[in-house]
Amino acid sequence: MIQFIDVYKIYENGTNALKNLNLTINDGDFVFVRGASGAGKSTLIKLLMHEETVSAGEVIVNGFKMSEMKHNDVPILRRTMGVVFQDFRLIPNMTVYDNVAFAMRVIGARSSEIRRRVPYILGLVGLARKARCRPSELSGGEQQRVSLARALVNNPSLIIADEPTGNVDPEMSIEIMELLDEINRRGTTIVMVTHDATLVERYDYHRVITIESGNVAQDIPGSNQ
Numbered sequence: 001m002i003q004f005i006d007v008y009k010i011y012e013n014g015t016n017a018l019k020n021l022n023l024t025i026n027d028g029d030f031v032f033v034r035g036a037s038g039a040g041k042s043t044l045i046k047l048l049m050h051e052e053t054v055s056a057g058e059v060i061v062n063g064f065k066m067s068e069m070k071h072n073d074v075p076i077l078r079r080t081m082g083v084v085f086q087d088f089r090l091i092p093n094m095t096v097y098d099n100v101a102f103a104m105r106v107i108g109a110r111s112s113e114i115r116r117r118v119p120y121i122l123g124l125v126g127l128a129r130k131a132r133c134r135p136s137e138l139s140g141g142e143q144q145r146v147s148l149a150r151a152l153v154n155n156p157s158l159i160i161a162d163e164p165t166g167n168v169d170p171e172m173s174i175e176i177m178e179l180l181d182e183i184n185r186r187g188t189t190i191v192m193v194t195h196d197a198t199l200v201e202r203y204d205y206h207r208v209i210t211i212e213s214g215n216v217a218q219d220i221p222g223s224n225q
Contacts, residue, residue, distance in 0.1 A: 001027055002048065002158070002191070007057035009043050009214075017043040019214040021057075028159070030181070030190040030222070032200050035211035041193050042209065043127035045162055048075050049083065050192070062157055079107055082151025088143045090135040096122065096146050097131040103150045117153055125149045125179060141172030148179060159183065161192040165199060176202060 009018040018040050025031055036043050046052040047059050050066060059066040062080040064073065070137040080101075090099050097118055102112045122128050125145040135143055144164060151159055159178060165173035177199055184190045194200065198207055210218040 001025065001060070001062075002189070002209060003058070003060040004044075005058040005060070005085065007047070007059060008055045009040075009047065009052065010183070015061070017214055018047075018054075021215050023090065023209065023216055023219075024030070025135070027170065027189055028184070028187055029182040030206040030214045031192070032203075032206055032208045033191060034200065034208060034213065039211040040214040041211050042162075045160060045191075045193060048160060050077055059091055072175075075107075079095045079154060081155055081158040081160060082154065083163045084147050084151045084155040084161040086166040088140075088147045090146055090150075092135050093188070094131050095134055096127060096149075099135070099146055100149045100153050100159075103153050107154060109154075121149045121153045124152070139172075141168045141175065144168055144172070144176055145179070146164075146184070148176065152183065156188065158189045158191070161190065163195065165192055165194065171197075173199060174202075 004021050004023040007018050007021040011015050024170050032052060033041055033044065043052060047054060047066070048061055051070065053066065060078065064077045069077065092104065094102065101114050101118050104117065119128065119131070122131055125148055127142065127145055127149065130138065130142060135146070138146070144167070148164070159180070168176065173196065180190055180192065181203070205223040207222045208218070208220045209216060
């Protein structure tokens with residue numbers, strides 16, 4: 001479960017990014033987060049990942065109370081989540097296989113587990129035949145699927161997808177959404193930031209949260225909730 005309780009975030013330059021924000025996202029939810037540039041979406045994501053800390057209030061993610069977290073707790077928190085970025089953030093000199101395996105190596109997974117898990121995840125996202133390719137040999141959509149595979153490989157309970165369809169064509173956007181939908185059906189919580197109104201309308205059975213001026217302006221439950 002994710003909870004934002006009376007959260008304020010004021011940056012050192014005086015920007016008041018979040019103002020008394022209250023929000024609950026339950027385990028297994030699929031939530032679209034929308035809002036204009038500067039509305040507070042990026043700050044919300046950074047707080048979820050503990051890249052930023054609140055100025056006041058409390059954020060609770062997967063049982064971790066952010067105000068009480070110690071430095072050594074941060075990697076443990078991040079192992080419970082996978083992140084998909086708009087710009088992919090793949091390591092260019094690594095193969096597809098190694099980009100995904102790297103996410104397991106950094107948490108100390110055994111080599112035998114990596115050899116078992118990575119091919120399974122690449123098959124899940126339709127990239128089994130691309131395992132030995134480098135990112136430069138892939139299309140934008142394929143690179144985004146590698147990013148998704150990397151986010152999934154440690155079996156997180158939460159996926160944070162930050163504009164995952166922003167750099168791919170409309171057809172690939174649907175493919176990415178179908179993958180995220182399938183992952184959600186298997187029980188993983190999805191928080192997806194998007195500007196793509198067409199996708200939100202197409203998948204209107206998911207909850208939609210609109211952020212304006214640092215607060216929740218609208219919270220529309222999906223038709224499956």
